[in-house]
Amino acid sequence: MSRPRFSIVVPTRQRPHTLPYTLASILNQDHDSFEVIVADNASSSETRAVVEAINSPKIRYVRSDSPLTIAANWMRGLAATRGEWITYLGDDDGLMPSALRDVDAIIATHAVESIGYYRGTYAWPCADDTGEANLLQFLISDNVQVMAARDALAAMMQTPGSWSIPMLYHGWISRTLLNRAAASGDIFVSNYPDTFAGILLAAHTDYFATVEAPLSISGYSATSGSMRWLQTSHGKETKDEVHSMPSAEVVPGHPGVPDALSVPGIILDGLLLVRDRLGDSGYDFRPTRLEIALHCLRGVWLLDDVGQSRVARIRETLETVSDREVFDQQVDKHPRRTSPQTWFIGPPGLYGKWQVCDAKALGVRNVAEACTAAAGARRCGTLMAAAAAAAAAAAEAARAAEPAPIPVTPPSPVIRFARKWRRTLAKRAETIRSLMAG
Secondary structure, X not given: OOOOOEEEEEEXXXXXXXXXXXXXXXXXXXXXXXXXXXXXXXXXXHHHHXXXXXXXXXXXXXXXXXXXXXXXXXXXXXXXXXXOEEEEOOOOOEEOOOHHHHHHHHHXXXXXXXXXXXXXXXXXXXXXXXXXXXXXXXXXXXXXXXXXXXXXXXXXXXXXXXXXXXOOEOOEEEHHHHHHHHOOOOOOOXXXXXXXHHHHHHOXXXXXXEEOOOOEEEEEOOOOHHHHHHHOHHHHHHHHHHHOOOOOOOOOOOOOOOOOOOHHHHHHHHHHHHHHHHHHHOOOOOOOHHHHHHHHHHOOXXXXXXXXXXXXXXXXOOOOHHHHHHHHHHHHHXXXXXXXXXXXXXXXXXXOOEEEEEHHHHOOOOHHHHHHHHHHHHHHXXXXXXXXXXXXXXXXXHHHHOOOOOOOXXXXXXXXXXXXXXXXXXXXXXXXXXXXXX
């Protein structure tokens, strides 16, 4: 059997209500050389039924009979892949319709072994507890930049919390790079396997490509781990679920990083674990306990009861009176936010290169339709921006020649395209429904 160009791994656990649409978005591609691995982490029979109902020869289903940690389940999925390039999608996320064709073009143009990108964001209708249900957010830029991996890692060490390196989760990694990194040990370890793997892979390559175009959409539903992170005790339930699934294939977090569930702490954990694994062949990163504590503090979003408890856990890792005094001073200056962090820039509108849409107004009901809508809106937005720039230039030229103001109207081709795009969206939605029906 010939090796497919692309492998898309979808780890899943107990989300039969969103998984069908994730799979539909993947099957709705304009590129044919790909496979889908559904890595079922001991879900009920409903998950298998979803896959069997779609009945696609491109989907392979692998299941663990007993619950595994995230890292162990991801390893099972990776072991089942045969593709030359690999990515992971969550079971409420979606793949943009032209993602595989776009990745193929980037690979052909740039000599890189990994590709990162700015994924879009979609809040499912069931995510109404956040106040952001039915919002769809994505970049309208298509810029591609090649970056030095060591420079990106150095920037992360300077400011843990920022992220620019490709990950297997919503990123593309070549089989060649994966094999080279795997020679040092498992690709996925710790409680945060996506972060560890991204750092490990970056440490084994020279350059990577970063794409501003969204190649996928992160879906946030009522049961998303990332959504619970923000809305339910700052991730407490997510962490408890992970710890309830012990596995010999997972190593503990780095002992130098407080177990306090902050994004900077997660990145520091990955940086230090990779440094310890690679030793002198890796990179030199030796932050002090105080530096680690202060970075972790910046990731505590709310200083409510849970937030205060996290701050106390971070403070306990400091060994000297002087370090604790400095830490306490920074706690006093820490922002007293009163509401959870939000995923979206703001209400529907254009924010620089970012577009936020009311997905419900576009007829979007799930992540598969969100991907189609985002693709159409990006195309329409690009034409609209070009038309607006041309109209502005024409108006400026007219003002230079004639002082009287001249009204400027959008060119008719753009209006025709917008109408055509709405018809295309309706047609694609029908295609997705037919895929769902098997």
